[in-house]
Amino acid sequence: MTKKQLYGKLLAVLVGGLLVCSACHHTDTSGAEISLEKMNGFPSGNAAFLKGVSALYAGITEDRLIMAGGCNFPDIPVADGGKKVFYNEVYATPLSSDTAFRWKQVGFLPVASAYGVTISTQKGLICVGGTTADGSISDVFLLSLQEDVLVTDTLPSLPMTIDNMAGALIGDLLYIVGGNVNGVPSADMYSLDLSNMDKGWQKEPGVPGEPRVQPVCAAQGGKLYVWGGFAPAADGREATLSVDGYVYSPETRVWTSVATPxxxxxxxxxxxxxAAVPWGEEAILCIGGVNKDIFLKALQGIYSGKEYLSHPAEWYQFNKNLLLYYPAKDEWSSLGEYEQGARAGAALVADGVYAYIINGELKPGIRTNEINRIKENRK
Structure with missing residues (x-):
């Protein structure tokens, strides 16, 4: 298998531990205490979807948690040549303080897809780009609920196809960063002004350094923070895996380096x-991610495709650390190591009280249907 073929295989299976207790508690060095609980209930109408997905669209609107799309290998494992299946179902459940979900299918996406960006707004969830079984897309649409019935509105399309990127909202400006732009790994950034969508998408200053496929991104304090990502070898350039991060100021339109996780x-x-989300008004919560040394070797072709895909989950050493980044101090703090956070392609959604880790990969090609909830126990 060539390096290009291996990269294609890796990207096809990667986007986001066994639960050892129903509620785990941990206190980090900064004094923040959290609890982590396994949620009960998952949509059961589609046996293939029930196996869990990665790279889905997910967010919160009108006190409902919504999951949409995603992909998995429901029949034959990818290591044995299985085919990836994409989904278009949209599910919603009311949110409450208990650990029971009551999922209901509320509609369908315009197309079965995954690997895009979801932005929660007061009007609904904005789903940006992604990819389908036929290739990357430029579609952008708003999902909202009217009496538990899904309503889909079309928003300005991206100026090109983009998938495997990250994104966040600052005020009325929706930003997307990195990913594959027209199939090429990129560090580009684009914005859409939700208060003036007639302008369409605008190109912004790109993230410094190497291209970043599957970075993480979150907004805090009116600024945009980005870490991680990778790029395969191409056009004489070696494969890269980034661990560094940058912060972008919309006011100055300048990127500045920040501390590495x-x-x-x-x-x-x-x-x-x-994945990353704001954590209160002072921090950013980050979970999951691939092991930098193992995945870089895979990108470099040191492992054959079959060899890389055939190990047990613990061999891949996905990141177990639940991390907090504090912009004011430019410092990282670990909330502890949790198997429930060792995911790639999981969705991370926060509602101001809880943060939900939704599905994702335990290893390349193998998903979980677990949903776990993180809560800060304030003193």
Missing amino acids: VDKEGKSISLGGG
């Missing part, structure tokens, strides 16, 4: 394939 021992962590 680290564990309690100070070792750098890759967040590529992970």
Whole structure:
């Protein structure tokens, strides 16, 4: 298998541990205490979807958690040549303080897809780009609920196809960063002004450094933070895996480097394939991501495709650390190691009280249908 073929196989299976207790507690060095609970209930109408998906669209609107799309290998494992299946079902469940979900299918996406960006707004969920079984897309649409019935509105399309990117909202400006732009790994950034959508998408200054497929991104304090991502070898350029991060100021339109994610021992962590959300008004919560050394070797072709895909889940060493980044101090803090966070392609959705880790990969090609909930126990 050539390096290009291996990259295609890896990207096809990567986007986002066994639960050992129903409620785990941990206190980090900064004094923040959290609880982590397994949620009960998952849509059961589609046996293939019930196996769990990765790279789905997910967010919160009108006190409902919504899951849409996603993909998995429901029949034959990818290591044995299985075919990836994409989904178009949209499910919603009311949110409450208990651990029971009551899912209901409310409609369908315009097309079965995954690997896009979801932005929660007061009007609904904005779903941006992604890819289908036939290739990458430029579609952008708004999902909203009217009496538990899905309503889909079309928004300005991207100026090109983009998938495997990250994104966040600052005020009325929706940003997407990195990913594959027209099939080419990129560090580009684009914005859409939701208060003036007639202008369409605008190109912004790109993230410094190498292209970033599957970075993580979150907004905090009116600024945009980005970490991680990877790019395959192409056009004489070696494969790269980024662990560093940058912050973007919409006011100055300038990127500035920020601290690299680290564990309690100070070792750098890759967040590529992970997820990030604002945590209160002072921090950013980051979960998951591939192991930087193992995945880079795979990108470099050191492992054959079959060899790389055939190990048990623990061999891949996905990031178990639940991390908090504090912009004011430019510092990282670990909330502890949790198997429930060791995911690639999981969705991470926050409602101001809880953060939900939704599905994702346990290893390349193998998904979980677990949903776990993180809560900060304030003193």
